[in-house]
Amino acid sequence: MRASAARRFVIRAARAFIEGSFQPAGVVVEGDRIVDVLGPRDRVAGALATLVPDDAVLLPGLVDSHVHVNEPGRTEWEGFRSATLAAAAGGITTLVDMPLNSIPPTTTPEALEVKRSVAGPSAYVDLGFWGGAVPGNLGSLRPLHEAGVFGFKCFLSPSGVDEFAHLDRAQFASAMEEVAALGSRLIVHAEDPALLRADGALGREYAAFLASRPAESEASAIRLVIDQARRTGARAHILHLSDAGSLPAIREAKASGVKLTVETCPHYLTISAEQIPDGAGEFKCCPPIRDAASRDLLWAGIVDGTIDAIVSDHSPSTVDLKRSGGGDFGLAWGGIAGLQVGLSAVWTEARGRGIRLETLVPLFTTGPAAVAGVPDAGVIRPGAPANLTVFGLHDTYVIHADRLLHKNPITAYDRRMLSGRIRRTWLHGATVFDVTEGGAGEAPHLRGAPRGRLLSAPVGVAR
Ligand code: ZN
Secondary structure: OOOOHHHEEEEEEEEEEEOOEEEEEEEEEEOOEEEEEEOOOOOOOOOEEEEEOOOEEEEEOEEEEEEOOOOOOOOOOOOHHHHHHHHHHOOEEEEEEOOOOOOOOOOOHHHHHHHHHHHHHHOOOEEEEOEEOOHHHOOOOHHHHHOOOOOEEEEOOOOOOOOOOOOOHHHHHHHHHHHHHHOOEEEEEOOOHHHOOOOOOOOOOHHHHHHHOOHHHHHHHHHHHHHHHHHHOOEEEEOOOOOHHHHHHHHHHHHOOOOEEEEEOHHHHHOOHHHOOOOOHHHOOOOOOOOHHHHHHHHHHHHOOOOOEEOOOEOOOOHHHHOHHHHOOOOOOOOEOOOOOHHHHHHHHHHHOOOOHHHHHHHHOHHHHHHHOOOOOOOOOOOOEOOEEEEEEEEEEEOOHHHOOOOOOOOOOOOOEEEEEEEEEEEOOEEEEEHHHOOOOOOOOEOOOOOOOEOOOOOOOOO
């Protein structure tokens, strides 16, 4: 016998999310894999059973394809240990790291190797990596592709850090051609720099910051992405959609066969510009959180299936940088930290809108897995890794920035009351997070040594 009986167990739930719907099931785990999915009355000899209470659901481990870990180089902003602890506590078992704001950025195979070497010993969840497409590596993306990045990220406007330059329109067109030839994908920060007000002090009023990055800048850049995706046949992905005004163009492009996907983020779905206090740099991100009307239309894009994924865009920095200039929105670092709270925040908002959890779960699992092309992630089925999470549907709690597990105690969700909470997370068949074991101090709920795996994109395989 290969596996010992002790390593075989079954998780029984009245509501498990399997193949797109909730159903009663027993999920049989042996070692690090799911080996069977049983009906509610099927018995398994000799397997310990874990029961998911009826006020909770069993979900596949969530997938977050948009996280900035920043290690090495800006590890004081975030690191692999703290980010992956926060992920596990948020039910996320697979994350894909952005190529910036670490130093070096992930724009060469050597830089990827540096990241993998620091991430490997610290990863509490599975980790993949995006590469970067910058002016300096255009024409030579292939080695990074072959080294296993899941695709390439580029900016159409300044990124905020000097070592990761943006592409102009001609460079973007050639990057799309190169990515099409590789069979990879280009994920795009879509703001048109010609329509952005120059950086610098803007004052403490959120409205001034919002006006400096108008919706038309997003719309213009998204038109460019669609045009180039249509011309080249490359797979393109629009990151962090904030302006719902572009949804009709995206819908139309997808319907006409353009290989296009789009994500939005919890902060665009749960916060509106009207709610943001003056001087509150923790709400600054680019593109900006827009008005309630845009937020409502983004929800329409969730419900009708235009939006493929909801991802954190966890883009943390130190508290000092978020407070630069005494609350001046032009000077604060742009990026929202909220890796751990995404499903809770979005579910809290969704239930108020009468939207079912079934609608949301794919956007947190198979949606982002498909955006990045991560195989076997975000699903409960035989053969998949035993990455699972339990979500208490009605558990109510208040977010405190200093109790979240990401590195710096600042978040746009501070003091929000949320309903729906991750109770337990399994990674490769072992519990990595259990909320009932909580207490004060660092990472009290987490068990054992880091057992997250480094993932490589399957090169040369159609995906
Ligand atoms: Zn980002």
